[in-house]
Amino acid sequence: xxxxxxxxxxxxxxxxxxxxxxxxxxxxxxxxxxxxxxxxxxxxxxxxxxxxxxxxxxxxxxxxxxxxxxxxxxxxxxxxxxxxxxxxxxxxxxxxxxxxxxxxxxxxxxxxxxxxxxxxxxxxxxxxxxxxxxxxxxxxxxxx
Numbered sequence: 001x002x003x004x005x006x007x008x009x010x011x012x013x014x015x016x017x018x019x020x021x022x023x024x025x026x027x028x029x030x031x032x033x034x035x036x037x038x039x040x041x042x043x044x045x046x047x048x049x050x051x052x053x054x055x056x057x058x059x060x061x062x063x064x065x066x067x068x069x070x071x072x073x074x075x076x077x078x079x080x081x082x083x084x085x086x087x088x089x090x091x092x093x094x095x096x097x098x099x100x101x102x103x104x105x106x107x108x109x110x111x112x113x114x115x116x117x118x119x120x121x122x123x124x125x126x127x128x129x130x131x132x133x134x135x136x137x138x139x140x141x142x143x144x
Contacts, residue, residue: 053072053073053074054070054071054072054073054074055069055070055071055073056068056069056070056071057069057071059080061080061082061093065082065083066082066083067080067081067082067083067090067093068080068081068083068090069081075097076097076098076099077095077096077097077098078095078096078098079092079094079095080092080093080094080095081093
């Protein structure tokens with residue numbers, strides 16, 4: 001009668017040992033949950049459309065043409081690939097370095113940032129009591 005009870009006890013200890021080994025293995029991994037909070041510099045980049053500075057996004061290049069953009073943030077490059085459905089292949093279309101592009105303040109834009117700054121300054125003066133061009137126009141009365 002003691003034999004089945006002894007087997008059950010050994011099985012329970014074996015299960016407990018395996019659960020403990022699983023817990024130790026989980027906490028020993030590099031991306032394991034931590035009891036203590038980690039510093040912000042130690043957290044990994046969230047894998048949203050890529051990771052480690054390389055991102056891939058699907059793109060509709062024309063009405064019937066699809067492909068993807070590949071952006072490497074570390075190198076400052078953007079690549080375009082076009083997908084050919086009939087041939088079931090992906091073809092390299094273009095590449096560009098955007099490392100210097102982000103240093104431009106005003107290129108091919110309208111209105112220019114200076115014009116917008118002037119408009120904001122005029123609007124601010126109008127709000128402080130100086131008459132704006134809209135206030136100088138006579139108001140029409142609809143009472144007749």
